[in-house]
Amino acid sequence: MDKIKVGLIGAGGYGGCGAIELLQNHPHAEITALIDTQEVGKPVSDLYPHLTGFCDLPLTDPADPDCPRDFHVVFFATPDGVGQKEAGSWLEKGVKVIDYSGDFRFNDPETYQGYAKRIGRSAGHASPELLPRSVYGLPELHREAIQHTDLVGNPGCFAVACNLGLAPAVRSGLIDPGSIICDAKTGVSGGGKTPAPGFHYPARYDSMNAYKISGHQHVYEIERQLSLLAGEDIRITFTPHVVPLCRGILVTSYAPLNDGQNIKTVEEAYRDFYAGDTFVRVFGPDKPQASVNVRGSNFCNISINIDDRTGRLIVVSLIDNLVKGQAGSAVQNMNIMFGLDETEGLLHPGMYP
Amino acid sequence: MDKIKVGLIGAGGYGGCGAIELLQNHPHAEITALIDTQEVGKPVSDLYPHLTGFCDLPLTDPADPDCPRDFHVVFFATPDGVGQKEAGSWLEKGVKVIDYSGDFRFNDPETYQGYAKRIGRSAGHASPELLPRSVYGLPELHREAIQHTDLVGNPGCFAVACNLGLAPAVRSGLIDPGSIICDAKTGVSGGGKTPAPGFHYPARYDSMNAYKISGHQHVYEIERQLSLLAGEDIRITFTPHVVPLCRGILVTSYAPLNDGQNIKTVEEAYRDFYAGDTFVRVFGPDKPQASVNVRGSNFCNISINIDDRTGRLIVVSLIDNLVKGQAGSAVQNMNIMFGLDETEGLLHPGMYP
Amino acid sequence: MDKIKVGLIGAGGYGGCGAIELLQNHPHAEITALIDTQEVGKPVSDLYPHLTGFCDLPLTDPADPDCPRDFHVVFFATPDGVGQKEAGSWLEKGVKVIDYSGDFRFNDPETYQGYAKRIGRSAGHASPELLPRSVYGLPELHREAIQHTDLVGNPGCFAVACNLGLAPAVRSGLIDPGSIICDAKTGVSGGGKTPAPGFHYPARYDSMNAYKISGHQHVYEIERQLSLLAGEDIRITFTPHVVPLCRGILVTSYAPLNDGQNIKTVEEAYRDFYAGDTFVRVFGPDKPQASVNVRGSNFCNISINIDDRTGRLIVVSLIDNLVKGQAGSAVQNMNIMFGLDETEGLLHPGMYP
């Protein structure tokens, strides 16, 4: 089989860098163009010197008439608002699309609207007609639909950890879905490559904080996915925090356990749910997990616990925000969309320490 | 007035170091002996070279007959189990006692027992007769009792942040006290000075984890203090996490808001509650707080938020675990016990960045 | 005595913050205005929340007619080029001036020119007539002159560590001054408060690099001071590196030892040289020093070593770049200029860990 030709749009950010790291080593795919509107003309290895000799393609302006266009798939590693304007023209040409932003994480304009409002986009979706055909790119929940679509909305990093951590409990009715709290902690790389006061080393190295309390936009896709699993509308409390590390999301989810449930039934339900999922590992209370266990890899580790004194389920779910939370999920989705084994190019343990 | 003579027992650990930093600068107190069973004979400035010229007292073995004993107060900066054995003999001599451990945080043997079991102490309390006279050393809750006692149980670091974060809400009936969740994040210095695999730099610099899920011993003193405030028995869910920074505790507390409460009534209740407390600062949702805002100081910053979508109060409380969470509270308690202004020696902003 | 009224120009940066931390606690000085052209009108405690309650003065635009002007001294915590334009008008009014930048570190326009060229300033000095009256603000070398001037050029952070590390050796002829190499390592706070790609947490937390190799501007003031001490023109090799910590400069200086010198003669010479200097501590090879030993304090620790195999002196000098390397030196200079004990407000051990 010929290699899948990948066009990477928004290649200069961390999301682009992550995709390059994974795809330069993929047996059945190759990056054929790096597209960006900044740093145009520079080899990407000037921006990310560790790529020297592995990927030295230059960044090409999308408006450049010589910009390559013969891709099998494009990755939009771009902020909200870019993919929704451009995806259509690629799809028309038969090119599959995977978008990192929230542009295609919702299937109808109304649902998208709540999310859009939260991130300060007042205008409606630029391509509402594409929404019904888009699929939420979390293979553990939507593998089959991903297989049959050509348009995937890659999930938000926090949402990956929250959804994977809670899906079995919600699906199997282990908990009261009306009282879920997700307390999320993320490393700084989740904020991207652009310097900002809160990510300045001296301001961050010995500081942590909650932010967007009760107002983070990822709550919409978490609620949507959990609602689909529950068969009813669910609202959750979601609080993100930034802590001074680079890679990693740890979400501690709390919910009242339903009668008759215990650590055994819960662990069994989780193991059943993820039985066919290479990239999810389930652990009981005896094996607490640290974020470094998934650092640099596409795995999500889930640790199941019960607070007997209050009857609550406490699930700790951990991912690398830049891999399973972003580029790794994108490659996993690409594998599925092209009928490959979904683990191609992704079976790495990461790096320790 | 003559200076208060302080004997510091367990001087070689971080808790001792913190007390020395504060007391070497205290206008009305002075350390007259450093007592420890390790590194005996060494000047403390060999262990903590930044103290060179500020405090060069040697560590003295408590069994040494020349060990000074003419103190006005002793600080037990020791682990659980030490103070309960030795406090009595100091009290008999008219020396006041402030104990950092859990030995004197509970007023009766039964309550202590739950705590003791959790930390793996099967034997009963060594001096049960002292418990009724001990006071829980959180001045914002027990200032008057501290003033009149000679035996203070300095609170646990997590407990300081949880209790201060929730006290006004529980006291004023703003929330349903039966559904409280405290999600706590601590810096690594909370684990003390002794090297351990989980605090080894390479293992920790890019990793975070929950630990003792549903099993941390501080939950007992949090529940006890909140129960006293509520006038009813309260059980909470408390989950501690370690994140890779040195100083700081951030606790995110969640509870369902009672009918009729809103951000205005809540903020007012908090401001009222802490009106006379120099070391507690209350902030509304417009001024989110980071742990670095209290780093190196004796302050507790509290940020009040409401999740309108789910009707939950979300309180973020922040302290420096080594100051307000330990040595700072001890000095504050000492000030009160000796009739000084409770802020003496503690009015420092900390250091930034 | 009335308190010294300090006007702090460029108050919003780390250099301003450091001065506020020190001066809010100074027994004989007080900040009476914070002047800056950015964030005008905001209380400084909005920028640096740890200052809340300690200093809540607003930032005032220097062009504002209501901007206070009745100071005894102004600190220019500003970049190169600001102080040289404005110092004159303050001096005329009898206000003393301490400038953080390189504007007044050289006594004649020619010497300044080399420095100016290196930092990309092609224009000459704006107030050449002031240069002869300025004094290089390193009290350990120029205490008496500082006492008698009203214009001090506060030294560069690297230069403090290099000059203090080498002064005794050069002055006493212990080494060949023609072969000096200074290998400097600095924490990230030396780069200031403004976010930049190289100081972005994810880019920096696990990375170190040399920069401005053979081209850093501080080399000029190091060479000038060492030349004055040697009585001959000295050129050195100076290489700065950034490493991922916040506060601290460690300089490792190398030079061939002259005949007849050994660790004993060297240590003696160093102890003699710094006999009257509270803020310099000299250590022999048996007491290696870490940067944390001076973190948060105004001390410079110097560790003396000899490589017997190659006959080289190896001096490790350590400072906190934001204290002895900046605001601390400024306050020390102020104390001297006003006839106070030079240690006023500066005798703190810093904070550990």
Add this chain to the structure above:
Amino acid sequence: MDKIKVGLIGAGGYGGCGAIELLQNHPHAEITALIDTQEVGKPVSDLYPHLTGFCDLPLTDPADPDCPRDFHVVFFATPDGVGQKEAGSWLEKGVKVIDYSGDFRFNDPETYQGYAKRIGRSAGHASPELLPRSVYGLPELHREAIQHTDLVGNPGCFAVACNLGLAPAVRSGLIDPGSIICDAKTGVSGGGKTPAPGFHYPARYDSMNAYKISGHQHVYEIERQLSLLAGEDIRITFTPHVVPLCRGILVTSYAPLNDGQNIKTVEEAYRDFYAGDTFVRVFGPDKPQASVNVRGSNFCNISINIDDRTGRLIVVSLIDNLVKGQAGSAVQNMNIMFGLDETEGLLHPGMYP
């Protein structure tokens, strides 16, 4: 071809972990046993959970009669003193040996003796008869000899960076080899997996220090390799420092440039010298390098600079201490010893950020 069977002795440390990460992905080699005297019986993925599913082999006691022995090669990822006792018996059975320690970095007992004394081993080498047959495992200097030996002494991490940084200059007579200074900075992982006071997170996160000043044992193998290249006895000054990051060594080497040399001749000499070396990248002064550029990879980046003012060559050489400085070099050596392309299993860019 059948896969090379690798026995990994001392598998539980960072050196073992690094070898597992590389070999689990090697197309022509496989680990068939993990041997250690600690944590015996545990799957290595209990010690290093990120390896779960990639390598779950248990640690086997070498004294266990069931411990596998049918290897093609053994890696001694053990401290000094282990390999020299056991290598002989493996070699006799036709098993090749790669030793991480200093046991086989010198070819005769006398040269070894200097090194041994430095690390506090008073006894002589346990197998002096093996020394002449051992090869110093730096392929860029000894590729051919490595190809023909069955016993490789893997180089010390600092020595890799120093030797690669200076080899072309010494070999081509660009510098005065009598005045070389190597100022080395290492991340904390170089200290290994065992917790120690200096590597405890709170003690390390904001601190740096020089150590073993003029006394680090790696100086012997650096001097030996440079002496071989120069054809004369060379002594250098070598000062190691620990800085608070995890992975990376940066060595800044200084030496007086010989007459007639300039940046052009030097850069050319370096490019020529490393023309056939995949894992060495040479950069001019316009492309300064950071340690993160080689983090997680087997590359050594070398940056060439000249200080025109003093006529010194300044070379900055950077490696990942755990890859090119340890496990990566070992695998590279294995590849060469078995006639494979030396890059097999090693062509990864590492991970960023």
